[in-house]
Amino acid sequence: MDKQTKIYVAGHRGLVGSAIWKNLQSKGYTNLVGRTHAELDLLDGMAVKRFFDEEQPEVVILAAAHVGGIMANLQYRADFIYQNLQIQQNVIGESFRHGVKKLVFLGSTCIYPKEAPQPMTEDVLLTSPLEYTNEPYAIAKIAGLKLCESFNLQYGTNYIAVMPTNLYGPNDNFHLENSHVLPAMIRKIHLAKCLNEGDWTAVRKDMNCRPVEGIDGEATEEAITGVLAKYGITAEAVTLWGTGKPMREFLWSEEMADATVFVMEKVNFKDTYAAGEREVRNCHINIGTGKEISIRQLAEMIVKTVGFRGELRWDASKPDGTMRKLTDVKKLHALGWHHTIEIDEGVRLMYEWYVRG
Numbered sequence: 001m002d003k004q005t006k007i008y009v010a011g012h013r014g015l016v017g018s019a020i021w022k023n024l025q026s027k028g029y030t031n032l033v034g035r036t037h038a039e040l041d042l043l044d045g046m047a048v049k050r051f052f053d054e055e056q057p058e059v060v061i062l063a064a065a066h067v068g069g070i071m072a073n074l075q076y077r078a079d080f081i082y083q084n085l086q087i088q089q090n091v092i093g094e095s096f097r098h099g100v101k102k103l104v105f106l107g108s109t110c111i112y113p114k115e116a117p118q119p120m121t122e123d124v125l126l127t128s129p130l131e132y133t134n135e136p137y138a139i140a141k142i143a144g145l146k147l148c149e150s151f152n153l154q155y156g157t158n159y160i161a162v163m164p165t166n167l168y169g170p171n172d173n174f175h176l177e178n179s180h181v182l183p184a185m186i187r188k189i190h191l192a193k194c195l196n197e198g199d200w201t202a203v204r205k206d207m208n209c210r211p212v213e214g215i216d217g218e219a220t221e222e223a224i225t226g227v228l229a230k231y232g233i234t235a236e237a238v239t240l241w242g243t244g245k246p247m248r249e250f251l252w253s254e255e256m257a258d259a260t261v262f263v264m265e266k267v268n269f270k271d272t273y274a275a276g277e278r279e280v281r282n283c284h285i286n287i288g289t290g291k292e293i294s295i296r297q298l299a300e301m302i303v304k305t306v307g308f309r310g311e312l313r314w315d316a317s318k319p320d321g322t323m324r325k326l327t328d329v330k331k332l333h334a335l336g337w338h339h340t341i342e343i344d345e346g347v348r349l350m351y352e353w354y355v356r357g
Helices: 015-026 045-055 070-075 077-097 135-155 181-196 200-209 221-230 253-266 295-306 330-335 343-356
Strands: 007-010 059-062 102-106 159-164 166-168 237-241 250-252 285-287 311-315
Touching: 007 015, 015 166, 015 253, 045 077, 059 077, 059 253, 070 077, 077 102, 077 135, 102 135, 102 253, 135 159, 159 253, 166 181, 166 253, 181 200, 181 221, 181 237, 181 295, 181 343, 200 221, 237 295, 250 253, 250 343, 253 285, 253 330, 285 330, 295 311, 295 343
Parallel strands: 007 059, 059 102, 102 159, 159 285, 166 250, 237 311
Antiparallel strands: none
16 A cells, blocks of 8 residues: 555544554655544534545544443443444445545444354354343444445455554543443542552642543542542552453454554454355454453452552442453464454553553
């Protein structure tokens, strides 16, 4: 692919999008286009059309999505299905109408059934019910990958859908209510360490960067400790949701970015299914490590990395979510991409990035 190719990265400020942007720049791509949410609301179909009319991108990487953790998925079910369907409809639809040569759509491995055989191959899609907590989000992502697949089959387009496992890395969301499990645990354990050591300078810095329920670093110690205690954060202990028994797979976001750019450069639709198949389906590609760790082991790893000397507690009254969610990455490996950063190194890099911020 020519280094002057005009590439639109939708969601270029997010966890994955920012890493994709950085990866493209490092590989010498110079004609990149991005818009913040304030500049372009992807829920606005007319605004998206105007953007494509004006910019005429040749390649689109759709990394924009409405995302969140278990609590957010439970509380805002309509938002998760409606907003993601709208974003996908608008961006993929305008990509087709404007003759985009290549599109890479980022989904999620939550598309797979709750009781899917482990590790999960691409072929287990739509074989049994989804996990209840994130069903609306999963249905939206399934619709997105089927939209890509259907355009390819009917119109000969070259839209590739990739399904990343749990991601973490620079520019992650550390909101205590809406973030995913790994960044939430890093922040909780970091704040508990600071309280445990009486380091109020660090606590106030953190709260100023990311206020909690309107409480920032200028509030009283009583107000800060009160709001943090609501989220299981005290000087003595950190309380986390569930039992800690679920197993999860995690991929460093910058590696996901590298895999995405690899797919953009090297993989075409015809490479995603066996030649001669009568029914072409499940053409998406799992992106992951093929390795898993329990939430409890991950929490203990973070405690050690952060240096927290308090207690780790578990609230078994809260949901665990799916007990196992490991991707089968044989298809990805056969296409030629492998991960290199393991979870222990990734947690260290993530914490170092967080405290620098």
